[in-house]
Amino acid sequence: MRKDRTEMSEDDDRSPPLDLRGADIAESSNKTRNCSGVSGSGGPVPGPGPSSMEFQAPYPDQVLENVLENVLQFLSSRRDRNAASLVCRSWWRVEALTRSDLFIGNCYSVSPRRATARFTRVRSVSIKGRPRFADFNLMPPDWGAHFAPWVTAMASAYPWLEKVYLKRMSVTDDDLTLLAKSFPSFKELVLVCCDGFGTSGLAVIASKCRQLKVLDLIESEVTDDEVDWIAFFPESGATCLESLIFDCVECPINFDALERLVARSPSLKKLRLNRFVSIGQLYRLMVRSPQLTHLGTGSFSASEGMAHGEQEPDFFTAFAACRSLVCLSGFREILPDYLPAIHPICANLTSLNFSYANINADQLKLVIFHCHKLQIFWVLDSICDEGLQAVSSTCKDLRELRVFPFDAREDNEGPVSDVGLQAISEGCRKLQSILYFCQHMTNAAVIAMSRNCPDLEVFRLCIMGRHRPDRVTGEPMDEGFGAIVMNCKKLTRLAVSGLLTDRAFSYIGKYGKLVRTLSVAFAGDSDMGLKYVLEGCPRLQKLEIRDSPFGDAALRSGLHHYYNMRFLWMSSCRLSPQGCQEIARALPRLVVEVIRDDAIEHTDETVDILYMYRSLEGPRDDAPGFVTILQ
Amino acid sequence: MEVSRKMANMLGTDRDLNFKETELCLGLPGGGGSCEPETAKPTGKRGFSETVDLKLILQSKEESMKNASKENNQLLPCTKDPAKPPAKAQVVGWPPVRSCRKNMMTQKNTSEEGKKANGSAALVKVCMDGAPYLRKVDLKMYKSYQELSDALAKMFSSFTMGNYGAQGMIDFMNESKLMDLLNSSEYVPTYEDKDGDWMLVGDVPWEMFVESCKRLRLMKGSEAIGLAPRAMEKCKNRS
Numbered sequence: 001m002r003k004d005r006t007e008m009s010e011d012d013d014r015s016p017p018l019d020l021r022g023a024d025i026a027e028s029s030n031k032t033r034n035c036s037g038v039s040g041s042g043g044p045v046p047g048p049g050p051s052s053m054e055f056q057a058p059y060p061d062q063v064l065e066n067v068l069e070n071v072l073q074f075l076s077s078r079r080d081r082n083a084a085s086l087v088c089r090s091w092w093r094v095e096a097l098t099r100s101d102l103f104i105g106n107c108y109s110v111s112p113r114r115a116t117a118r119f120t121r122v123r124s125v126s127i128k129g130r131p132r133f134a135d136f137n138l139m140p141p142d143w144g145a146h147f148a149p150w151v152t153a154m155a156s157a158y159p160w161l162e163k164v165y166l167k168r169m170s171v172t173d174d175d176l177t178l179l180a181k182s183f184p185s186f187k188e189l190v191l192v193c194c195d196g197f198g199t200s201g202l203a204v205i206a207s208k209c210r211q212l213k214v215l216d217l218i219e220s221e222v223t224d225d226e227v228d229w230i231a232f233f234p235e236s237g238a239t240c241l242e243s244l245i246f247d248c249v250e251c252p253i254n255f256d257a258l259e260r261l262v263a264r265s266p267s268l269k270k271l272r273l274n275r276f277v278s279i280g281q282l283y284r285l286m287v288r289s290p291q292l293t294h295l296g297t298g299s300f301s302a303s304e305g306m307a308h309g310e311q312e313p314d315f316f317t318a319f320a321a322c323r324s325l326v327c328l329s330g331f332r333e334i335l336p337d338y339l340p341a342i343h344p345i346c347a348n349l350t351s352l353n354f355s356y357a358n359i360n361a362d363q364l365k366l367v368i369f370h371c372h373k374l375q376i377f378w379v380l381d382s383i384c385d386e387g388l389q390a391v392s393s394t395c396k397d398l399r400e401l402r403v404f405p406f407d408a409r410e411d412n413e414g415p416v417s418d419v420g421l422q423a424i425s426e427g428c429r430k431l432q433s434i435l436y437f438c439q440h441m442t443n444a445a446v447i448a449m450s451r452n453c454p455d456l457e458v459f460r461l462c463i464m465g466r467h468r469p470d471r472v473t474g475e476p477m478d479e480g481f482g483a484i485v486m487n488c489k490k491l492t493r494l495a496v497s498g499l500l501t502d503r504a505f506s507y508i509g510k511y512g513k514l515v516r517t518l519s520v521a522f523a524g525d526s527d528m529g530l531k532y533v534l535e536g537c538p539r540l541q542k543l544e545i546r547d548s549p550f551g552d553a554a555l556r557s558g559l560h561h562y563y564n565m566r567f568l569w570m571s572s573c574r575l576s577p578q579g580c581q582e583i584a585r586a587l588p589r590l591v592v593e594v595i596r597d598d599a600i601e602h603t604d605e606t607v608d609i610l611y612m613y614r615s616l617e618g619p620r621d622d623a624p625g626f627v628t629i630l631q
Numbered sequence: 632m633e634v635s636r637k638m639a640n641m642l643g644t645d646r647d648l649n650f651k652e653t654e655l656c657l658g659l660p661g662g663g664g665s666c667e668p669e670t671a672k673p674t675g676k677r678g679f680s681e682t683v684d685l686k687l688i689l690q691s692k693e694e695s696m697k698n699a700s701k702e703n704n705q706l707l708p709c710t711k712d713p714a715k716p717p718a719k720a721q722v723v724g725w726p727p728v729r730s731c732r733k734n735m736m737t738q739k740n741t742s743e744e745g746k747k748a749n750g751s752a753a754l755v756k757v758c759m760d761g762a763p764y765l766r767k768v769d770l771k772m773y774k775s776y777q778e779l780s781d782a783l784a785k786m787f788s789s790f791t792m793g794n795y796g797a798q799g800m801i802d803f804m805n806e807s808k809l810m811d812l813l814n815s816s817e818y819v820p821t822y823e824d825k826d827g828d829w830m831l832v833g834d835v836p837w838e839m840f841v842e843s844c845k846r847l848r849l850m851k852g853s854e855a856i857g858l859a860p861r862a863m864e865k866c867k868n869r870s
């Protein structure tokens with residue numbers, strides 16, 4: 001395994017793989033010391049236990065280690081750190097001491113105890129939990145990914161913790177309370193796609209974290225406990241707040257408290273309001289904080305009843321005063337009449353998120369024609385192909401485009417199509433990342449994009465009609481996606497859709513040498529499809545497949561690679577419990593979860609959901625009843 | 632692209648139909664009758680649904696919203712042969728759009744549909760007898776007569792409505808009570824309804840009022856007495 005290290009990669013770092021075989025640990029001994037083949041987010045600890053290393057008598061290279069410590073301190077990339085930690089035991093130890101940012105890509109791959117034992121001086125922790133397909137109701141709720149064991153372990157291990165970033169984790173109010181109480185230097189809390197907590201938890205954070213700079217709630221589900229959390233920020237004195245993002249919070253906010261908070265937050269640069277903030281209220285906030293760089297506008301509609309007899313506020317001037325504004329989002333209930341107000345800042349915008357704004361092409365054009373510097377653009381398909389053409393003609397610097405469906409169903413008319421995609425490919429040559437929902441597509445447009453946009457790293461095309469062929473030729477979409485993997489040499493993330501045969505997968509296996517993340521739905525003909533991918537893509541780390549005809553034989557073909565992956569998800573495919581069992585037996589350090597989804601009816605023994613991932617800890621002890629861990 | 636009207640969200644997060652406990656209802660014995668906020672569906676319980684006519688009017692609107700389209704995430708049995716998709720039915724988790732985005736769309740539809748269904752009466756001019764200026768209010772910003780009354784009071788700080796408006800809907804059935812009220816108020820809010828008649832504010836449930844109000848006028852109490860007979864007449868006709 002170890003000789004192939006440069007070929008196989010782990011996480012986004014291309015760091016060497018977790019070395020999970022005992023034999024290799026002995027083999028890898030290096031020159032003067034025993035090395036453990038560890039890496040990244042926690043590897044096996046050499047010897048009988050972590051403590052055996054720490055209490056050795058001082059050895060001659062103490063001086064050298066001190067020097068090393070001073071040098072390794074400067075290594076920030078976790079990929080570099082993972083590599084450094086493999087050099088020898090000394091480097092392993094020093095790297096562990098100097099790592100301040102801990103990244104856990106899968107919360108079940110390593111235990112909190114093990115992670116905190118190895119890395120003792122961590123200031124910032126990032127943890128990812130649930131698999132992404134859980135976002136789409138493909139998995140029963142309460143599967144796991146609890147923050148509780150982590151915050152408990154960190155409460156004693158990392159008293160100087162400053163930052164927590166969580167994605168797809170279950171976080172309770174108690175967890176937030178423990179966090180607020182345990183870390184006096186706590187500065188940044190970022191919760192992305194999390195759930196399990198409510199406004200009560202936020203209130204605790206607001207009141208107890210006196211050094212809080214960042215409170216970002218992004219696409220998380222927050223329960224309305226009817227606690228006025230904004231009012232819990234300390235009432236007097238300036239705050240340290242630099243970023244306050246709560247656009248996903250679906251409950252009304254105490255505006256007066258918010259206004260006062262903003263007024264005493266001179267460092268505030270990022271503010272994203274939820275839809276319960278009207279445009280009139282937005283105005284008042286903007287007037288108080290012209291230094292903002294990132295603004296989420298709230299509802300952007302229905303000003304209050306002009307209760308004080310004023311004219312409608314001068315939004316135009318308010319926006320013009322925000323000279324540093326580069327990122328604009330929100331527009332949650334937009335009244336398009338108000339759109340012209342943002343004209344003064346369009347020319348400076350590098351990021352614009354209209355993905356909650358139901359606007360048409362004409363309304364978009366009023367704005368987009370001024371946005372020459374735009375690099376990131378998220379929008380609804382309500383702008384139609386015509387709107388995309390306008391984007392294409394103006395936004396020459398565009399790097400990332402996301403087109404979301406207004407009406408996310410399979411059978412309605414599609415306002416955007418291959419026409420829009422083609423236009424974008426022609427106008428936005430620097431495109432690096434695209435997510436595109438549509439009803440109809442052609443191979444020609446996809447091929448055009450593969451040629452026009454050589455910098456593409458992320459290509460996610462969702463043709464909403466399942467098994468839909470090329471709109472013009474009636475052929476499968478194989479050639480289009482084939483061209484993408486062939487021509488886009490930097491491609492690392494791919495999501496496919498439409499009518500696809502095994503041929504598409506043979507292309508991916510043949511050309512997709514850098515692909516790390518692959519999403520497949522309703523595609524392929526036979527086991528060969530999956531085989532091509534598992535045998536052909538050495539960098540593959542995250543593979544999620546649903547409703548595709550891949551079975552046990554295909555699963556077997558990936559045995560050589562599963563230890564190098566973060567996870568594999570397969571739902572509604574053709575796997576049997578025996579097939580999955582085989583994998584579990586062959587790879588003892590893989591946790592093979594078979595998840596039962598009662599919403600799915602079938603008469604045979606096919607596995608509903610297979611979710612498997614490498615782990616140092618073996619079967620988790622918090623698995624709910626509908627999860628069976630095979631061994 | 633035309634928004635499908637049928638995607639009304641049944642979760643009742645539409646503010647227009649969300650009733651708070653302070654919603655005031657017909658002044659029946661037993662107090663102001665707090666209406667419980669209905670969270671699960673738009674067909675909320677309302678104190679004034681005692682009035683049969685009103686119930687019918689309200690329900691017909693709600694029926695049409697109820698019949699609006701189902702949620703996207705209908706569950707389907709897993710197809711064993713994915714090469715043959717089930718026809719035209721929605722599949723769980725497809726397309727892969729996160730629910731916060733899906734919900735946004737249906738919420739938006741609901742509020743848009745709600746606004747359209749309620750007619751164009753949202754922004755209305757308010758004038759006060761003797762005042763040199765006009766104001767505009769958006770009736771959608773208020774959920775009850777009390778709120779409107781407070782807002783009007785702020786807007787026209789020199790005018791007092793006295794007790795009028797404090798109890799929400801007015802009992803127009805009781806003539807003497809009504810006369811007392813009008814005599815005791817300096818100014819009384821009146822409105823021009825869809826039929827072009829000038830009515831006393833408070834004769835109908837809040838939503839109906841929002842729907843039918845075209846203009847507001849703050850009239851001297853003594854003048855408003857002239858409107859009282861018609862108000863009572865109309866109210867009698869309804870019940």
